[in-house]
Amino acid sequence: MFDSAQLTIGKDPGTPIECSIQMYLIDHPDGLVLFETGFDPQVASDPAGYLGPEIASLWKPKMKEEDSVVRQLERLHYGPKDIKYVILSALYMDHAGGMKYFPQSTFIVQRAELKMAWWPDPCVGGYNYSDIKETRDFKFIQLDSDYDVFNDGTVVVKSCPCHAIGEQVLIVRLKGGTIVNPTGVIPLRRNYELDAIPGVLMVRPGEAYANMQKLKGIITKERAKVLYHHDLTEWRTYKKLPDYYE
């Protein structure tokens, strides 16, 4: 659960709304790419112990052990060592909880986000040191801008600071068309329709709005399918493992 106004500025403050947490696997000829790692599996059995009592009672996570990223990969007969790249939109605890299980992968993140997650400003919440403390010696591609993962335009991350200082969105170009995951920049379909930025921002509202418009421009131009990563209603309509987009 997140506060409605946290996701969409000014919209029903104080009203919690149930959200999805999503993870995607991209099968590219040059390697498997995991986008997002969700919560640490301990959140399924002991949310207060892992997230802390305050966040656990606020967010009320509904996670089962089989929801963890490693268990979902097992259903596809993959293990962490099969994953070449892991891309994270942000390092908040609903995105970075599974990082520690991929010591052999290369992580693609924005440099600013890594720094913030390691040593957040005192007023900034949402990061959990337990998610990242074991990753200090992992391999990272630290970005200060956009990145074309395979240099062929099929898997592209775009730097879009918004509700995270090092937020990045994912653009995947398949034979069947473009898919955009606008992550925390446009977390719900209603943000897109209302032209509304999130209510919790790490940048000036004008910059968040400009980033949203830039993204909407790509979505319109490429007639992209949009996968809204925290939208539970939308998520129910998406293809899920073992089904896929191609």
Ligand SMILES: [Zn+2]
């Ligand atoms: Zn999130």
